[in-house]
Amino acid sequence: EVRRVVEFIRDVVLPKLEQTTEEIDSVVAALSGRHVLPGGSGAPTRGMVDILPTGRNFFSVDPFRIPSPTAWITGKALGDALIERHMNETGKPPESIGMVIWGSPTMRTMGEDIAEAFYLMGVRPVWNSRNGRIEGLEIIPSGELKFPRVDVTFRTSGFFRDSFPNLMELLDDAVAMVTALDEPVENNFLRKHVLTEVEELVKRGIDPETALREASFRIFSDPPGVYGAGIPAAIDAKAWEKSEDLGEVYITWGGYAYGKGVYGEDRREVFRRRLSDISLVVKNEDSREYDLLSSDDFNAYFGGFVAAVKTVSGNYPKAYSGDASDPDRVRYRSIQEEVKHVFRSRILNPKWMEGLMRHGYKGAGDLSRAVDISFHWDATSDVMEDWMYDALSEKYALDEKMQEWFKEVNPYALQNIAERLLEAASRGMWNASEEMKKRLEDLYLDVEGDIEERTDA
Template sequence: YPESVGIILWATSNLRNHGQCVAEFLYLMGLRPVWQPGSQRVVDLEVIPLEELQRPRVDVTGRISGLFRDSMPGSVIWLDDAAQRIASLDEPTELNFVRKHVLEEAGELEKSGLDKQAAWRQASYRVFGDPPGAHGAGTGAVLEAKNWETIDDIAAVYTRWGAHAYGKGSEGTYMPEVFKKRMAQIDITVQNVDHRESSMLSGDDYNNYRGGMIAAVRSYKGSMPRNYVSDSSDRSKVQLRSLTEELKRWFRGEAMNPKYIAGMKKHGYKGAGDLATYVAVSYQWDATSDIMENWMYEKYAAKYALDKDMQKWMQEVNPWALHRITEVLLEAEQRGMWQAKPETKQALQELFLSMEGELEERGE
């Protein structure tokens, strides 16, 4: 069993699906909610006995969004209470990973000078998010600005945005060292998806939060965690896929699907811009999570940038989209994330230079 799991908690999805991520957080730790008869409000948490659970209690760290913090404060309290309850149980540490980690870290903090109560409280924070009043994760902005060199740079930005502890006694206190400790313990990251209206490639929010967490684990732990996506868009058939499987599913099903591309073309300027977003977001996922393969970049180059019909259409409706696609692909090659074929690289460089001149003329 994994000792530690990192989970992304968004407000919109949990409001829509009645708290699937909250339920998963609780169940991994070995808790279930207690509902008030009639109103069905959650009024308490009940510890599931180990004899019934039949597995160890898994340590869970939740990275909440700013909207989750603002619209579901009650859930934040329940999640924090869950971690404290489980850590306080008198159980063997090999069957209670929450207690195991809290005991270890609290001991270290006491040695550094904290009193016992403060050390225990600091070691038991498991809910982290944005600074009070802020929204976002920082990852997308730093990647879009090209203002990074290594995975450690991305992790540092993710920490600055997300290392604010929430729960009893802390309404967003910045605790970077505590957050780094949590990220360094994570064996598995997971994000639940409950609809098909957007995907991990259609916008950068997924990579902003989830990819940022993976980058932080890679940086602070020194190894890649296992990464999964839980798809409950069809609640009668919930499916679990690896992040790589999920990427290839959307890459083949939408990004490279001729019918999908034809549909995007009907939207002119906006359609071209959205196709450019697919390329940019794929690159960003690769930067945080190392999941793109050479053939995928080659497909983007051939289908989106070097195809003559696509070039003609984009130059007519949105040449800036074609410029962005070419620029992102060349950046991926320059950073060593893609070993491009020599002829592909040369064709992209020639296209980029020609687009630079064309856009400059249009600007004038």
């Protein structure tokens, strides 16, 4: 067995890795109008050696083969891990959860998130034995399930909406199938919540058919042609006072319903009702090549979802970050645990910081953005502890060596770091000492003076 592995590395993996030099050649070829060889897409760190070498004009997937049988296995493992984590924390399974779905991970994993959602609702795909395409869904008998059917509300990205309209409809089919089951509501939380809402809507004078459709909306995204969640712009513009303001932004941007015969209808009030029932928000990651602090998109969709639930319900929901980077060992961390993990392993890691310092202006900007993104997460989800802000201040802003480097390569980045940390203190997000605030204020003024001298020269 060891011999086979070594031979595979020697004969397949190593030659493909040596060809990764083609990336720059391919970029030059594309800019010159020449042909770029096609290639598959995915994550090599998850064993997808076949997509190497990189530098190809990559193609994605057949959307009608999602989720794949392999993704179904991992999706079930994710579902079991989620239920187990929630049971260990609360003693009961979740009734209603919110799930963030993105397009790129769906392509890389062939639909592990979708598979997990189906499994939690208690349905499974039916694959065509000849071409692997999904022919439909079938109900998993309640006797086979380890938990009651879960009510899942989705917030998809605009890219997912555009790339996988078939999956939007398939998820909607799953909701209808599970709602129609004749089984006790204590075993079917989705049916329980839909029937309760239908009854309330009928009492308001809405006809039963319309009421059932409205009560069944579970798939939400941006309006057609719009992308994002609105959170980063609101935070950076300081157009907020409390997390509820950001929750309102999230609802405004993402309260548009999708499904069979429905495409981007403004259903923000329906979205509010869904948010009021949610006790857990989930987003999975399929690779450790990036994390919750890698870009502001993670907080925009995931942290924004958390803030939106708090806005409507008055309480922060639980929030789990799924780790499926090793499909054989999936796990869930709370976002508090995950952010601390990222802080200790990357954000405060001297080797990571030194690596960025080799990239001058751009590296300084990336360090500054790491502070911004940490602040963003705290604004929506209250995940930062005082020691984390203290560490950012000491290692990024107040260290003499770092100050000299920032001032040389990108003083604007240092100014932004000081300003952002002072904002956290002024908003009461960080209980900074008076001495710390004074040092940061002095630094900000010092850098501002340096910048003015440079621009006046």
